Amino acid sequence: MTAVLERATPSDIADLRQLYYAVYGPHYPTALGTDPAEMSRLIEDPDTLWLVARCPDTDGLAGSAAIHSEAGSRIGRLEGLAVHPGQRGTGLAGRLTEALCARTLDAGRLDSVYATVRTVSAGPQRVVTRNGFRPMGILPNAVDVSCRESLALYARHSAGVLERRHPVTEVPAPLAPLLRNLETSLGISYAHTLPTAPSPAPPRAPAGRLEMIEAPAFVRRRFHERFPDSDQWFYPLHTPNALLTPDDGHFEVYAYLNRTGGYCALVAGHPDPSAAAAWLEPITRTLTRAGAGYVESLVPLAHHSALSAFLAQGFIASALYPAMRRESDGFHDYVVMTRTTEQIDFRGVVVDKPLQPYMDSYVAAWASTYLPAPPAPEVVS
Missing domain, CATH: 3.40.630.30 (Gcn5-related N-acetyltransferase (GNAT))
Incomplete structure (x- = not known):
């Protein structure tokens, strides 16, 4: 029945x-x-x-x-x-x-x-x-x-x-294949979004210790103190349970760490995400030691400099969520920037036809990020 x-x-x-x-x-x-x-x-x-x-x-x-x-x-x-x-x-x-x-x-x-x-x-x-x-x-x-x-x-x-998506004038060039995939998949247009060179990488983080505080109730209270207005951050359905900060406390990064699933989401940064841009590498290492084999963050498609900072630290634009966040009468697009510190094995992955272009663009992006560029051909005179 x-x-x-x-x-x-x-x-x-x-x-x-x-x-x-x-x-x-x-x-x-x-x-x-x-x-x-x-x-x-x-x-x-x-x-x-x-x-x-x-x-x-x-x-x-x-x-x-x-x-x-x-x-x-x-x-x-x-x-x-x-x-x-x-x-x-x-x-x-x-x-x-x-x-x-x-x-x-x-x-x-x-x-x-x-x-x-x-x-x-x-x-x-x-x-x-x-x-x-x-x-x-x-x-x-x-x-x-x-x-x-x-x-x-x-x-x-x-x-x-x-x-009703807000237009974006430019994005870092490595995101261009992802935009083309969305145009085909959803029938939307990024014809007026120009791929440009990524912004210069932030300076390397100074020497110093990075502390990680895992006290969910304390982190939740402090997070709401730092961000009383949800317009200052956006990460739906993720409540941070971990706080990362350097010795001098000049920034705080709030994260949701799921030890069972071995993944982590970077939810917000105080006073501004740019303050932690140079620390993305040590932040990722710290989270890896804590059991996160996969780290992701949501970045507005319109934030060229933030996307560039993640790209410079080995993150890859893995997905794009158009019209994810409502603002007044319009919507903002968001990019899912991801990094995995474990070996990727796609041999057991089954990809249906509509998903295949995303798999292809991810593999190409990973190769350009982590494999050495081929040597220039020798010129024989």
Whole structure:
């Protein structure tokens, strides 16, 4: 019989944990499918829509998915999409995804929803593609499940949002292939955005010790003291739990570190991100020692100097999220700058056709960043 879709309730938590174990094994890296307290909080959170698919004859759970957002935010994240192995091939993943989008995007509650999609098979990519999501980039080594996995970034926008993007006049030239991919994938135009030479690299960080403070409650309080106005920073659905600062304290970098998944997001810098630009290398090394094999940061497409600073420190423009942030009547595009300190192995990655150009451009960008330039041909007179 056809599974019935309904909102998850706290009484479903035990069955949900069994479902995620059946689908992902013991290595699922997020609390959504493993931590009963966090699952209960999300189920009761008014900014989270969590649906389950229930078998009417057995009352057991055949699938689950959620769209999570934040108060005051109009961007959501599709997460926890899981279909019981016995129900695969029934179209249930697509039903769950479309039902969630209909109640959030189509209902006008959100401007866009994004998903980080596994690349161990083409199935997850095809599910979101069939439901209106479009690829925006590749996130190499983004999460540690049973091994290091690369993810793909997809998003779906509400009608009319992409047409209201703020124009950007210039970007560092290494981002040009990413812009061309977005033009093809989403049918948008960057014809008036000029690729220019990156800004000069910031000076090397002076000698000094970098301290890392992992005290989530303290970091959260200090973060809100430093950034009482959310217009000063933007990193949806990531609350910092770590603080990095040099001996003299002339800057503070706030980060979200997930030790289980082995990844980290650089959320904000005080007094300004430029104050830490010269320290990106030691910051990355410190986070690597703390267990982050993958580090990412969101940078506005319009911030040429910030993008240049990340490029100079070995970060690669892996994805571009157009119309990610609303400002008055328009939207700003954001670039996902990533760096992985672990060996990248794409041999097990399955890339569906719409995602292939992003894989190709990432590989080319990685090679130009980390491989020596070929010697100039000798001129024989």
